[in-house]
Each structure stands twice: as structure tokens, then as C-alpha cells.
Amino acid sequence: MAKEAAFAAVDLGAESGRVIVGTLQSGQVQLEPAHRFANVPVRTPDGLHWDVLRLYNEILHGLHSAARVHGDALIGVGIDTWGVDYGLIDAGGRLLGMPYHYRDVRTDGIAGEAAERVSASEQYARTGIAQLPINTLYQLLAQRKTDDRTLDLAQSLLMMPDLLHYWLTGLQSSEYTVASTSGALGVDGRWATDLLDRLDLPTHIFLPPTPPGTVLGGLGPAVRDECGPLRARVILPATHDTACAVVAVPAVPHQPGVSHAYISSGTWSLFGLELDHPVLGEQERLSGLTNEGGVGGTYNVLNNIMGLWLLQECRRSWARQGQEWTYEELSGLASEATSPGAIVDVDDPAFLHPDNMPAAIARHLQRTGQEPVEQAALVVRAVLEGLALAYRVALERVERLAGIRVDTIHVVGGGAGNGLLCQLTADACRRPVLAGPEEATALGNVLVQAMGAGEIRDLAEAHAVARSSTELVVYEPREDADWDDRAQRLRAQRDYPVTGAARR
Structure with a gap:
């Protein structure tokens, strides 16, 4: 790893976004911000939406800034975002409406309705994902319930980072780690089509999952016109931000x-x-434990906390x-x-x-x-x-x-x-x-891209590079x-089902 290699990590969070260039040399990554911007949702008469067009424009601005500084040293671009939210694409490759924000209220009560058709225990055993109101699965059911015609017109479903990668390359994909947040992907890594069928949801819109580190392809002509000549290819990071952050744990x-x-x-x-196996069972389900896909065959076995x-x-x-x-x-x-002395149950x-x-x-x-x-x-x-x-x-x-x-x-x-x-x-x-590190998601994004480019061998080496790149407090x-006493009081006052809160 003596030769310098640079990767543009686009990290979108619920409140802000950033384009950060990570330069890998001699076993360390140096992060340099290229562009930062706010992520402000938009409320329209039909609900709360992500302003995905503005986000895309901000990404192009950031890539232009990165290309101007790093030029041909920039060999990879990858985007990570929160989980669960998605866009629907029609037969002509067009986005059908603005993606909903996971905090939109249209999914309230939907998880309970789904459990009347497929029990919560069976859903959990099949997917390993806690039944949280904002899961992709329940968002799709909310669309079906309101007779939203876009679901019938859709030819593919792209999670938020997949949608943005599609616009950068013209290539559609369904990256594994973010797909695992949907509540529709089995713990075996395949879409739970049997579950989708019983919930009267289309199965043809789900593309085969693609592993993190996959080289998706080059940037499209319109992107190169906007950002300048770039030889960088889109290399899929762990497109779910949590999975990226876990890779960067030193x-x-x-x-x-x-x-x-x-x-x-x-x-x-x-x-x-970070485990090499999921943790499944009825007690795990009742405890709100969720099993999200990680990098290198791992599972991120975790609780979502507000x-x-x-x-x-x-x-x-x-x-x-x-x-x-x-x-x-x-x-x-x-x-x-x-x-x-107050006990605030943040969940x-x-x-x-x-x-x-x-x-x-x-x-x-x-x-x-x-x-x-x-x-x-x-x-x-x-x-x-x-x-x-x-x-x-x-x-x-x-x-x-x-x-x-x-x-x-x-x-x-x-x-x-x-x-x-x-x-x-x-x-x-x-x-x-x-x-x-504070910029763990961006660092993890860079590390997984470097794995895809052959600059880092495996997950163990990625963790080692994270250690070398981080000053711990x-x-x-x-x-x-x-x-x-406080912990006991918190357990005692929880008078509603403990299902975590909701996923980012």
C-alpha cells in the first residue's frame, strides 16, 4: 500500500451530507472534506419526503470539488445513506415520485396489520429484522393500503444509495447491507418472496443483492460533463451507513x-x-434485537436506540x-x-x-x-x-x-x-x-471501496487500517x-413493548 489511492466517500445522514476524500497510503487513511451540506426534508400535502434532487446536485458539486483537487488519484466513488427508504423506478428508468421520509406518519399501525397476515414471529425468523414501523416492508404496505398507483407502475425498487448510484452510472443495483434493513430480505441473503407474496406485494421489483465492494461501473457522460473528467469508478461501499461505521471501528x-x-x-x-452469525429466536425478537447485513459475511446484531x-x-x-x-x-x-435525576426512556x-x-x-x-x-x-x-x-x-x-x-x-x-x-x-x-473516529461512516465507506479496489485485503485489515488512522479518547x-438504581427504574417504567425505536 505504498502507492497513494484516493476515494470519494459520499455520506448522507438524516440531518446533513458530506463528500469526503479518503487517501490511503502506508496503511493509513487521511480524510479531507470536499463539500458539506444540509439535508432538509420537504413536507408536501401527501407527506414528508426527502429532497433527493437537491441531494444529488450537492453530490455532484462535491465530486467536482474532489476531482479538482485530486484528479487522477481519485479512483473510486461510493455513497452510503440511512436504511429503509427507497425510490420506485418505472419501465423507462424514471423515478416515480419523491422518496418518502421514514418519519412520515403513513406507516403508523401498519406493522400490526402485517402481523395479522404473517405473524411477527414468522417475519423475524425469516428476516432477522425487528418489526419497526418504518421498515421498507411496511412502507410498501402503506402504499398498497392507500392505492398508490406508483407501486403498480414500478419495475424496480432502489434503496436511497442505490438510486443515487443509478443516477451516477446509469446502472441499477441492490447493495446487500442496505437491502438487509428492509425487512424483506431473508437472513440467507435472498429476498423473502414467500413473505412478500403473502402480503400482496410485488416481488419483481427487488433486484438480486450485490455484495459491498463490488465495482459497479464508470460515471455516466452527464456526470463527467458536470464534474470534469474523472477516471474514478463507482465502487459500492457498505451503502448502509451503520455497516460502514462498523467497518471503521478500530x-x-x-x-x-x-x-x-x-x-x-x-x-x-x-x-x-459484529458477529459471523445472526442471533435469532423469540426472546431476541421480543428484545428488539435486529440482524443487519455487514461486510465480509458478518452480521451487525444490534439494538436501534433513538x-x-x-x-x-x-x-x-x-x-x-x-x-x-x-x-x-x-x-x-x-x-x-x-x-x-429524571429517567428519560429515549425509546x-x-x-x-x-x-x-x-x-x-x-x-x-x-x-x-x-x-x-x-x-x-x-x-x-x-x-x-x-x-x-x-x-x-x-x-x-x-x-x-x-x-x-x-x-x-x-x-x-x-x-x-x-x-x-x-x-x-x-x-x-x-x-x-x-x-x-467521529467520521466513522466516511472512513468505513473509504475502507470498503479500498477492499473493492484491491488496496485492502479483507475486513481484518480494514479494522487494522482504522486503528492506524484513529486517535482514540x-x-x-x-x-x-x-x-x-436508575437502570432498574428504567426497566420498571417501560409500559409499552420494547421494540427498539426506529431505524435511521
């Missing part, structure tokens, strides 16, 4: 029966293990009231505040899409017999402590169900830069927390017996 090999856990911390928090979404929405609500803070300022205020479904998050938190506390907190610093502190408690419960769950002892917790993604959250996590879980747990 973990060391463990003995059998012992493992690290990871928290991919951003709008959503994904707490899980994540920093609560803080993002609090900040948005306060800004509407004229109180504007940066995330760093809010974290600083919370660090100086005394714990309010309460009421937090999925409220109009006013601080008010939703206040109602949650009242409903669970607690005093509401109103001061911004105390609300933020309560949210961060609630996340740490959710991680504690998830840790206990995955250790028990997977039969593995976790010795360390790696926090990657944006939450790795929140020192208070990382320390609270170490305290609550009583495990050392290793924080970094270590948080040691502090003794505080109060976390045991």
Missing part, C-alpha cells in the same frame, strides 16, 4: 466468548456486536423560540448542570416524530410519574443520561442473548465527540469507552452505584 481481535461492543452514535444510536435525535429536535424547537445554541454549547451547559415511541420535542419530554416525564424539567441545560442532561441508560440496558441484553462478554465499548460517529455522553456511557455501562468508568 477494534482489536478478541478471544472466543469476549468481544467489544460498538455504538454508532448520531441521529440514531446503534448498539451492537439517539441524538432528541437533542437535535430540542435544539430545533428552542431555535424557533429564539433561543439558539450550538451542540457544543448545549453539551457544555449540561456538563455544568447537576443531574435532575418511547412518542419521541419518533413529535411537533415539539421539549414538550414531548415533559409529557413523558409526567406520564411516568416524574417531575418535568424545563431548563434547557437540565433537559439536555436528562436526555444524555437517558441515552447512557439505554446503552446500559442494551449492553445487558446483547451479552445475555449472544452469550458474549463485552470488555470495551467503542463509540464512533458524531456522538464520539460528545465528551459528556461518552463519560456517562462509561459510568452507566461500567466499561471503558473508546471514542473515535479513553473514558474510564467512575464508581457510582446510582446507575444500578
Whole structure:
């Protein structure tokens, strides 16, 4: 790996997007931002949608900037996004309507209706995916229920990164890791056509899954006209952002029966293990454990936790009231505040899409017999402590169900830069927390592209390159017996089915 190779990682999150160039040389990756932009959904009379045309234009802008700086050294381009959302393509290759946002309310109650036709246990045994309201499977059922004609006109279904890759290359594909979030892909890696048939959903729209690291093809003429002459090819990363982030976890090999856990911390928090097998069973289903596809034959066995979404929405609500803070300022205020002692169950479904998050938190506390907190610093502190408690419960769950002892917790993604959250996590879980990298998804995107280009041999080497490329911050747990009591109180107050929250 002495020769320099550069890859453009397009990483789209629920709140923002970025084009980052990763340069691989001498066993390390250096990340350099080429373009950053906001990701703002659009609400129309028929629901909440992603502004996918603007996102595509921002991607082209970022690739132009990357090409101007790196030229022929740029050999790969790959896009990762959140899971579950999709576009439908007609026989002429045209997009049928703007893709819906997973937070659109049209799927409310659909999972229960699906379970009347195919039991939740059978769905889980077939796919390994928790029955979350925003799964692709339930979005398609919502379209069928509302007589949405686009489903009848569709010739193919492309998940969000597949759609954007299609526009870059003119080639349609269905990358495996993001397909695995749909609730329609079997744990065997093939589409669950028997399940789709029983739910009266079309099966012909699902393309054969393509493994991460596949070289899809060159950029189309219109893209080259827009971005300048590029010899780079589209190399499919793990197009699901969580799978990318897991590749970038700078973990060391463990003995059998012992493992690290990871928290991919951003709008959503994904707490899980990277295993070579799925973890299936009725207890696993009832615990909200999900088995998403990973790189190199692995499974990301994890719990979906609501994540920093609560803080993002609090900040948005306060800004509407004229109180504007940066995330760093809010974290600083919370660090100086005394714990309010409140138990915020961040996985309460009421937090999925409220109009006013601080008010939703206040109602949650009242409903669970607690005093509401109103001061911004105390609300933020309560949210961060609630996340740490959710991680504690998830840790206990995955250790028990997977039969593995976790010795360390790696926090990657944006939450790795929140020192208070990382320390609270170490305290609550009583495990050392290793924080970094913050740009884990972009780094993982680059690493998988490099695997596809033959620059990195396998997943083990990818983890080693991640270690060499990351400066870790270590948080040691502090003794505080109060976390045991808080965890017990959280378990006691959960009076609704524990199914995680929803996937990013």
C-alpha cells in the first residue's frame, strides 16, 4: 500500500451530507472534506419526503470539488445513506415520485396489520429484522393500503444509495447491507418472496443483492460533463451507513466468548456486536434485537436506540423560540448542570416524530410519574443520561442473548465527540469507552471501496487500517452505584413493548 489511492466517500445522514476524500497510503487513511451540506426534508400535502434532487446536485458539486483537487488519484466513488427508504423506478428508468421520509406518519399501525397476515414471529425468523414501523416492508404496505398507483407502475425498487448510484452510472443495483434493513430480505441473503407474496406485494421489483465492494461501473457522460473528467469508478461501499461505521471501528481481535461492543452514535444510536452469525429466536425478537447485513459475511446484531435525535429536535424547537445554541454549547451547559435525576426512556415511541420535542419530554416525564424539567441545560442532561441508560440496558441484553462478554465499548460517529455522553456511557455501562473516529461512516465507506479496489485485503485489515488512522479518547468508568438504581427504574417504567425505536 505504498502507492497513494484516493476515494470519494459520499455520506448522507438524516440531518446533513458530506463528500469526503479518503487517501490511503502506508496503511493509513487521511480524510479531507470536499463539500458539506444540509439535508432538509420537504413536507408536501401527501407527506414528508426527502429532497433527493437537491441531494444529488450537492453530490455532484462535491465530486467536482474532489476531482479538482485530486484528479487522477481519485479512483473510486461510493455513497452510503440511512436504511429503509427507497425510490420506485418505472419501465423507462424514471423515478416515480419523491422518496418518502421514514418519519412520515403513513406507516403508523401498519406493522400490526402485517402481523395479522404473517405473524411477527414468522417475519423475524425469516428476516432477522425487528418489526419497526418504518421498515421498507411496511412502507410498501402503506402504499398498497392507500392505492398508490406508483407501486403498480414500478419495475424496480432502489434503496436511497442505490438510486443515487443509478443516477451516477446509469446502472441499477441492490447493495446487500442496505437491502438487509428492509425487512424483506431473508437472513440467507435472498429476498423473502414467500413473505412478500403473502402480503400482496410485488416481488419483481427487488433486484438480486450485490455484495459491498463490488465495482459497479464508470460515471455516466452527464456526470463527467458536470464534474470534469474523472477516471474514478463507482465502487459500492457498505451503502448502509451503520455497516460502514462498523467497518471503521478500530477494534482489536478478541478471544472466543469476549468481544467489544460498538455504538454508532448520531441521529440514531446503534448498539451492537459484529458477529459471523445472526442471533435469532423469540426472546431476541421480543428484545428488539435486529440482524443487519455487514461486510465480509458478518452480521451487525444490534439494538436501534433513538439517539441524538432528541437533542437535535430540542435544539430545533428552542431555535424557533429564539433561543439558539450550538451542540457544543448545549453539551457544555449540561456538563455544568447537576443531574435532575429524571429517567428519560429515549425509546418511547412518542419521541419518533413529535411537533415539539421539549414538550414531548415533559409529557413523558409526567406520564411516568416524574417531575418535568424545563431548563434547557437540565433537559439536555436528562436526555444524555437517558441515552447512557439505554446503552446500559442494551449492553445487558446483547451479552445475555449472544452469550458474549463485552470488555470495551467503542463509540464512533458524531456522538464520539460528545465528551459528556461518552463519560456517562462509561459510568452507566461500567466499561471503558473508546471514542473515535467521529467520521466513522466516511472512513468505513473509504475502507470498503479500498477492499473493492484491491488496496485492502479483507475486513481484518480494514479494522487494522482504522486503528492506524484513529486517535482514540479513553473514558474510564467512575464508581457510582446510582446507575444500578436508575437502570432498574428504567426497566420498571417501560409500559409499552420494547421494540427498539426506529431505524435511521
